[in-house]
Amino acid sequence: MTDLSYLQAVVIGAMQGVTELFPVSSLGHSVLVPAWIGGSWASLVTQSGSADSGSSPYLAFIVALHVATAVALLVFYARTWVAVIGGFIQVLRTRRVQTSTQRLSVLIVVATIPVGITGLALEHLLRTLFAKPLAAGIFLTLNGLILLAGERLRRRSIERSDAEAGVRPVSGASPAAGSATAAGGTGTMVVAGRALGSLEYREAAVIGVFQTFALLAGISRSGITMVGGLLRGLDHEDAAQFSFLLATPVILAAGVLKLPSLFGPAGHGIGGQVLVGALVAGLAAYASVRFLTRYFTTRTLTPFAVYCLVAGIASVIHFA
DSSP states (O other), rough: OOOOHHHHHHHHHHHHHHHHTTTTHHHHHHHHHHHHTTHHHHHHHHHHSSGGGGHHHHHHHHHHHHHHHHHHHHHTTHHHHHHHHHHHHHHHSSSSOSSSSHHHHHHHHHHHHHHHHHHHHHHHHHHHHHOSHHHHHHHHHHHHHHHHHHHHHHHHHHHHHHHHHHHHETTTTTOOSSOOEEEOOTTTTTOBBBGGGGOOOOHHHHHHHHHHHHHHHHHSSHHHHHHHHTTTTTHHHHHHHHHHHHHHHHHHHHHHHGGGGGGGGTTTTTTHHHHHHHHHHHHHHHHHHHHHHHHHOOOOSHHHHHHHHHHHHHHHHHHH
């Protein structure tokens, strides 16, 4: 088996921390970037996509990076998670949902169930079949199309709302923030997006189903759940927040379940690399979520869609 170097640990750790939260697919990049570099890097991908990948040092390393990413999300949203967990405990006690925080806690649980079941049943099979450079390139291209479609459908919805309200869109105004502005004298009008707490439980379940597609290398978890939120009327800021909150228990649970592999044969000889990579991934993830929560207050998924299309198509051509 190929040894995992410290350089590889740092590069892949940074990449994992960023791409797990940016809507460009961390799993796809963990397959494509080593394959593009080639040599000992490419053999890492071969290990993780094989039938006996449970003994792959690279897969064990990726598991550690996922745990680090989840910890970074827990730290960033620490106050929110304290409130959400407290709210869910209260719901279990009273069997009633009385506050917006309690409702959010139930929405997260409902949206997590589909990917939890699917991941337990199919994760290994899907990784073995599709964690290949060509497949990852195809799915990354599809991810770009999904992001573009989500933005286009949202824009149409806002334009339709403006038309129904008898408002003509302002030239140069961006629907990115989920609303146009309405104020006397400005000549513009706001089309407010739905509040996160207004989601129905069945809508949260649908967004959870969207999240299951992230088991395919190249489909972004954050991207596809954001699109699901946008299609249900959330603005980009709320869709991003819900996406990051949903990702936390899923990533953490998946990592913890497979963490024992680090203490078996797969983890022998890479302890230092795992610690370094996990530290880099955690710091990169924290910086990424901090950046993105600000970015999505005014901007859209379109730049990420363009990147996915370019990188995906180039990968398909290269690995075909």
